[in-house]
Amino acid sequence: MSNVKEFTDRLSKLDFKKMYEDNFFLTWEKTDDEIAAVFTVADALRHLRENNISTKIFDSGLGISLFRDNSTRTRFSFASACNLLGLEVQDLDEGKSQIAHGETVRETANMISFMADVIGIRDDMYIGKGNKYMHDVVDAVTEGYKDGVLEQKPTLVNLQCDIDHPTQCMADMLHIIHEFGGVENLKGKKVAMSWAYSPSYGKPLSVPQGVIGLMTRFGMNVTLAHPEGYDVMKDVEDVARKNAASTGGSFTKTSSMAEAFKDADIVYPKSWAPFAAMEKRTDLYAKGDQDGINALEKELLKQNAEHKDWCCTEDLMKTTKNGKALYLHCLPADINDVSCKDGEVQASVFDRYRTPLYKEASFKPYIIAAMIFLAKVKDPVATLKALEDRKTLRHFQ
Amino acid sequence: MSNVKEFTDRLSKLDFKKMYEDNFFLTWEKTDDEIAAVFTVADALRHLRENNISTKIFDSGLGISLFRDNSTRTRFSFASACNLLGLEVQDLDEGKSQIAHGETVRETANMISFMADVIGIRDDMYIGKGNKYMHDVVDAVTEGYKDGVLEQKPTLVNLQCDIDHPTQCMADMLHIIHEFGGVENLKGKKVAMSWAYSPSYGKPLSVPQGVIGLMTRFGMNVTLAHPEGYDVMKDVEDVARKNAASTGGSFTKTSSMAEAFKDADIVYPKSWAPFAAMEKRTDLYAKGDQDGINALEKELLKQNAEHKDWCCTEDLMKTTKNGKALYLHCLPADINDVSCKDGEVQASVFDRYRTPLYKEASFKPYIIAAMIFLAKVKDPVATLKALEDRKTLRHFQ
Amino acid sequence: MSNVKEFTDRLSKLDFKKMYEDNFFLTWEKTDDEIAAVFTVADALRHLRENNISTKIFDSGLGISLFRDNSTRTRFSFASACNLLGLEVQDLDEGKSQIAHGETVRETANMISFMADVIGIRDDMYIGKGNKYMHDVVDAVTEGYKDGVLEQKPTLVNLQCDIDHPTQCMADMLHIIHEFGGVENLKGKKVAMSWAYSPSYGKPLSVPQGVIGLMTRFGMNVTLAHPEGYDVMKDVEDVARKNAASTGGSFTKTSSMAEAFKDADIVYPKSWAPFAAMEKRTDLYAKGDQDGINALEKELLKQNAEHKDWCCTEDLMKTTKNGKALYLHCLPADINDVSCKDGEVQASVFDRYRTPLYKEASFKPYIIAAMIFLAKVKDPVATLKALEDRKTLRHFQ
Secondary structure, three states: OOOOHHHHHHHHOOOOHHHOOOOEOOHHHOOHHHHHHHHHHHHHHHHHHHOOEOOOOEOOOEEEEEEOOOOOHHHHHHHHHHHHHOOEEEEOOOOOOOOOOHHHHHHHHHHOOOOEEEEEEEOOOOOOOHHHHHHHHHHHHHHHHHOOOOOOOOEEEEOOOOOOOHHHHHHHHHHHHHHOOOHHHOOOOEEEEEEOOOOOOOOOOHHHHHHHHHHHHHOOEEEEEOOOOOOOOHHHHHHHHHHHHHHOOEEEEEOOHHHHHOOOOEEEEEOOOOHHHHHHHHHHHHHOOHHHHHHHHHHHHHHHHOOOOOOEOHHHHHOOHHHOOEEOOOOOOOEEOOOEOOOOEOHHHHHHOHHHHHHHHHOHHHHHHHHHHHHHOOOHHHHHHHHHHHOOEOEOO | OOOOHHHHHHHHOOOOHHHOOOOEOOHHHOOHHHHHHHHHHHHHHHHHHHOOEOOOOEOOOEEEEEEOOOOOHHHHHHHHHHHHHOOEEEEOOOOOOOOOOHHHHHHHHHHOOOOEEEEEEEOOOOOOOHHHHHHHHHHHHHHHHHOOOOOOOOEEEEOOOOOOOHHHHHHHHHHHHHHOOOHHHOOOOEEEEEEOOOOOOOOOOHHHHHHHHHHHHHOOEEEEEOOOOOOOOHHHHHHHHHHHHHHOOEEEEEOOHHHHHOOOOEEEEEOOOOHHHHHHHHHHHHHOOHHHHHHHHHHHHHHHHOOOOOOEOHHHHHOOHHHOOEEOOOOOOOEEOOOEOOOOEOHHHHHHOHHHHHHHHHOHHHHHHHHHHHHHOOOHHHHHHHHHHHOOEOEOO | OOOOHHHHHHHHOOOOHHHOOOOEOOHHHOOHHHHHHHHHHHHHHHHHHHOOEOOOOEOOOEEEEEEOOOOOHHHHHHHHHHHHHOOEEEEOOOOOOOOOOHHHHHHHHHHOOOOEEEEEEEOOOOOOOHHHHHHHHHHHHHHHHHOOOOOOOOEEEEOOOOOOOHHHHHHHHHHHHHHOOOHHHOOOOEEEEEEOOOOOOOOOOHHHHHHHHHHOOOOOEEEEEOOOOOOOOHHHHHHHHHHHHHHOOEEEEEOOHHHHHOOOOEEEEEOOOOHHHHHHHHHHHHHOOHHHHHHHHHHHHHHHHOOOOOOEOHHHHHOOHHHOOEEOOOOOOOEEOOOEOOOOEOHHHHHHOHHHHHHHHHOHHHHHHHHHHHHHOOOHHHHHHHHHHHOOEOEOO
16 A cells, blocks of 8 residues: 655655756756655655556656667666656657757757657767757757747756766665665765776766765765776866765775775776766867777777776675675676676676666666656645545556 | 637637548648638647646557658657647658558558557658658558458548648648737738748758648738749649639749748748759659769759859848748758858848747647547537546646 | 447456466467467457547556567557557667677666566567577566566567467467357368468568467368478477367378368468578578578579469469458568569459458457456456446547
């Protein structure tokens, strides 16, 4: 039997009024209460669904997705979230040069939004571009709404940009909260966000950045570890430092994976590209310099290959708190002798954590749905209660 | 608070019985009352949605789209319209040669229609083909329905053919009606449908044809302007002439953009390909003559380039009625120094009309929904009232 | 007026408890009662829809499709079935190498299934692969469900594998049942499942295999006819033999189309590739031996061309029972002088059976919906009654 009161009681104590009709770009643009509201609504929606109660707040309406990079997990999470709330997903499959200049961003954003309640965008490939593009879209539809072109303003959900991957990191974080039995148990816990080797190169920085930008807010001690040259954006490190300072936690850096893992409660070993190299690549793409891109790729792969020892091994795991740190990954992981010869993690480590890893991923649809819910519902407490009272079954049988 | 009576009262005075279980190919195949019914139902559906009242008349069912040419605007408009009425869009992505001969058109049309309530098709590339193809599809499903193969007959909505672009032109027209405060204020207004330069070539003729075929029905004076050699289909000019004769308006032609714009109340400057060239191209494609196609393209681009002065400039706009003609475009427009060096319109003109242009586009989903509604609902007046009485919220909160 | 009692009465007499929370791989893994339950629920759902009663048992939820081979008919049938039950289709468009090793099958299956109630897969190209892949997916989501990763276990519907094409063959069979006025009229009827010539090669064996594996269960006399070398899987022939033995029918083989057609009540002339050749092709693909594949293709086309006389002609049709055997095909057929010079069937034969052929296809959406229904609904009799009592209209007007 459902009892959504546990969640609405929690929500009632939080101030998240500004999320209504707003968007979700970066976690550090949100207050602690707002972050807590997303977690609470995500849990509430899951609670209702698990109790076979429909959470459809839309009878019709579109959820528009735009993926400028491949995606399976996030695509299905977004589709699931939209469907859970009653929106039909319509994918914007861009023509080659259709959205090439500012003019058409503005136009296209309005043209697709006449009946759209949410726009989800992944644009993570080029430094300085993705987040900016999302803001351009939001500016366009905000103006369209103000001018009476749009009947409703779609809310934007950042499905990964060049700076942050909020739906991923908040799913990771909600998983941690559940695994540790509540946010109140996190103070003083050590988190190791560590670079790890992968035979591929050029993976987005938004995951490690999102992790240090979010996980430093809960009084935890977050260590960022990477080989020399694999720095993330300086601005985000500053965010992490400030977060830590204000919540009684800490943010430290090291170039030793072993040091990061030592006594860690949570480990997140994952490959990413060096920020400086990504900036260079962005410039080369802008210039259309294919030779330069090829040369850079070669150089990066060579640089990468010098750090094959950055792998989440059984030996390293033994050095974590009681040898039992919670292993996290956004998936798919590069697993030694499974997906590649040398990768981010030994197969036996990955296997042991498979079920928790899948559970970690299972929070993403609910995180996305909660972001939409908080942006589109004026009084979430009242609406959650109303959904419970409405008692429409999700699965009629 | 919703009051749909304003619209049902208007509808009650119109005779549109024949639209039930019929299709929408060309505007000039519909009576004035039928055209008025589409506008009225479009406004009624918008009224209900703006008042947060669900207009879902389908609990399940598919809306099938087939785009044989790129589309963003119309694709999303069709998706929005289907969703608004409760249909799920399923796109038919044709295999290369799957629908190559008459046999399989008939078969495919039935195979996809077992649970389809509407089929929307864009097929505008080749002269003499698109409209014919739509009729083949309709003939096939009509026979399938008669033979007991299909439980319901899907209605066809022409999303642009080689002859007409009814959903576009009716959205344009409904925009005009709203801008001028009602259809009764249109008598004697001057409309300039004018060719304009674009660095691309080969744009469909269905927009100018649709415009002169529709806008000549409201007692307006419609002028079609284009450089020599850029004629549209003769048959459609005949339609325009007949329309004008019977409604007290006029249809004239000129090869001077300035003459067309002089004192115009409404201007629609837009590039299109010469009909004769499109016919030639259709033949070359049929023969698979790629050299011929390339040669033709070269020739057309050269011909085009001689008319760069056909641009909607500020100077030209000053010559329109009070310097304030309503500027229309189906979008995207080729804007000088924005999307190209020389284009259809100066940037400052376009910018000044941006909001009205976006509003113009916003009517398309409702026009499409109205076409479906009138084809699938036996007593639209009663159903509109019933929807209002049902009071299902579009957005539950 | 709807009266679903006719169907629930029939259902009540059948034992199909094991279908709940199960999957549908091969028809011969199901009991006679279970097969009858699918037919009955398919008819019941059709009855409700024809009486404008909604059969949506899901308020939200995804139906995931994965097509590893082209599809129009089955794709739309799956979409229709999901939509009929209230599920939104989300297509998994695989990246090139994303699902390349066992590891990621397990992962991907879970990642897409957080809110999925059904997964439909077509994977029919390589011998020994398709059915196995489906089992891997089912094993993965079953484990995910058991481990608490998934809130519900999606049911798998085999939309064609290397062994069987159950949704096709059961649609064919339900068509036969309706044409002959009930399953009780089928005893002793003669079915000719015959190879026929097609200018293409390499068509899946799953249709003839599915046909002999299913149609031998109804006391009919099934003859499999093909030129030497065009054998189907031996295992499936064994199934057919066992089926026939236990139902009082027969299963025979012949290398003469004429013999098969002689006095047949039902004929199913259709091209397929030789099993041995398909096995060879599977190995060549595994090795990436493109030269070998090309050589094999050449050889197969040559072998094929020797059997152009295997065509369903008017003369052959005259030799069937009263010259009026029911002609079946899964469509599209290769029709002489229509889709190719020499094909599987003469145009006049095909034309005469066009309407029955389309009706045959019309059962597929309902068969798929029934498979989902029986896997996801605990008490189908009660739920069918409840749907009738709920009286939600499919088309509100």
